[in-house]
Amino acid sequence: MNALFCDLPLAGRIERAEARRMAEATGVARGRPGSAAFVRPVAGGVATFAEAGSPLNKIAGLGFGGVPAPDVLDETEQAFAAVGSPVQAELAHVADPAIAATLSGRGYRLESFENVLGRxxxxxxxxxxxxxxxxxxxxxxxxxxxxxxxxxxxxxxxxxxxxxxxxxxxxxxxxxxxxxxxxxxxxxxxxxxxxxxxxxxxxxxxxxxxxxxxxxxxxxxxxxxxxxxxxxxxxxxxxxxxxxxxxxxxxxxxxxxxxxxxxxxxxxxxxxxxxxxx
Missing domain, CATH: 3.40.630.30 (Gcn5-related N-acetyltransferase (GNAT))
Structure with a gap:
């Protein structure tokens, strides 16, 4: 079996698919009566919130549409704050390093890692x-x-x-x-x-x-x-x-x-x- 090389286009393809999946699922949650769910674009990715404590609450696909502008991050963080939720951003290690520096400067802390494997x-x-x-x-x-x-x-x-x-x-x-x-x-x-x-x-x-x-x-x-x-x-x-x-x-x-x-x-x-x- 040939080894896979993950270049930026391949990583971007995978991250866009993940962002689309999160947005579609959260869109279903938005349809429930009284829902506070939201979907917001963030620099090529998407910020989603379904309900308190949900695995759908995150920023996915970040890192392939440039460094998020300060006002975009302000509005995103305010949206999560309005529903009392922390902001979880998932960032591929092949993304622009400036994004991690920007998030760290805004009070984000590293909590864990996850691996993306392909065949x-x-x-x-x-x-x-x-x-x-x-x-x-x-x-x-x-x-x-x-x-x-x-x-x-x-x-x-x-x-x-x-x-x-x-x-x-x-x-x-x-x-x-x-x-x-x-x-x-x-x-x-x-x-x-x-x-x-x-x-x-x-x-x-x-x-x-x-x-x-x-x-x-x-x-x-x-x-x-x-x-x-x-x-x-x-x-x-x-x-x-x-x-x-x-x-x-x-x-x-x-x-x-x-x-x-x-x-x-x-x-x-x-x-x-x-x-x-x-």
């Missing part, structure tokens, strides 16, 4: 299905099963890797996952010996397959469910005409290890910078 799909990947494991698309009437499985699995993280850098209330996480599962998202259920064991999803946009989350219920871990979910999504991404698959993981996590075993390579790292709420 070229120009060579068709092998299909891997461990014994007893089945991966199938979510069928009609199964959305509730998929959502419950995903929430249950995500709220019970792995214990043999680094601790999760963020945790979310169950109800808030469920709404975020529901909002993220819109048009263009393919959903999957994993079964072990016929019993629902995990869930995953993939978003296909303009030839890019974003692997948008997968998790296994604790009682079914170490059976190869994650490997099977990765393999099934890779095969479907090829069928959909994608040239690249990407996944975001916590550094040194089991998810990163599983992805690298399936041929994903580290493309770049995002720094997560946070300005606390006043």
């Amino acid at each position: 070229s799909l120009r060579e068709e990947p092998d299909r891997v299905t461990p014994p007893g494991v089945e991966i199938r698309p979510v069928g009609a009437g199964e959305f509730g099963t998929w959502l419950d499985t995903a929430v249950d699995a995500f709220t019970q993280p792995e214990t043999d890797g680094p601790p999760p850098d963020q945790e979310f209330p169950r109800e808030v996480l469920a709404r975020a996952l529901r909002d993220l599962a819109g048009d263009g998202v393919r959903r999957y259920l994993a079964l072990c010996d016929g019993v629902v064991a995990g869930a995953g999803s993939m978003c296909v946009t303009d030839g890019l397959a974003q692997f948008t989350g997968a998790a296994t219920l604790p009682g079914h871990r170490r059976r190869g469910v994650q490997t099977a979910l990765l393999s099934a999504r890779l095969a479907d991404a090829v069928t959909a005409g994608c040239d690249l698959a990407v996944i975001t993981t916590q550094p040194a996590s089991k998810s990163q290890q599983n992805a690298q075993r399936r041929g994903f390579q580290l493309l770049y790292t995002r720094a997560v910078l946070v300005k606390p709420a006043d």
Whole structure:
């Protein structure tokens, strides 16, 4: 397999897709009665807020549209302050270093990192299905099963890797996952010996397959469910005409290890910078 080189156009392509995904999901949240959700453009990226404590509350895609102007940052920070939320900015390490300096000067502090990995799909990947494991698309009437499985699995993280850098209330996480599962998202259920064991999803946009989350219920871990979910999504991404698959993981996590075993390579790292709420 050929090594991937992540230049600025490739990183920008991935970051724009992520920003679009956040904006679309938050747009769903804005439609709920009494919602304080917002979507704001920020220097080629997007600032989104869905509700208190949501994983959708962030600035995504920053770094490929120039350094944000002071008045744009002022207005963005004021929008988050108005809903009592800290400002979380995700910044690719290949972005203009002046952006990190600007944010640090405004009181943002580094809280964590996340890795973006990719795999070229120009060579068709092998299909891997461990014994007893089945991966199938979510069928009609199964959305509730998929959502419950995903929430249950995500709220019970792995214990043999680094601790999760963020945790979310169950109800808030469920709404975020529901909002993220819109048009263009393919959903999957994993079964072990016929019993629902995990869930995953993939978003296909303009030839890019974003692997948008997968998790296994604790009682079914170490059976190869994650490997099977990765393999099934890779095969479907090829069928959909994608040239690249990407996944975001916590550094040194089991998810990163599983992805690298399936041929994903580290493309770049995002720094997560946070300005606390006043």
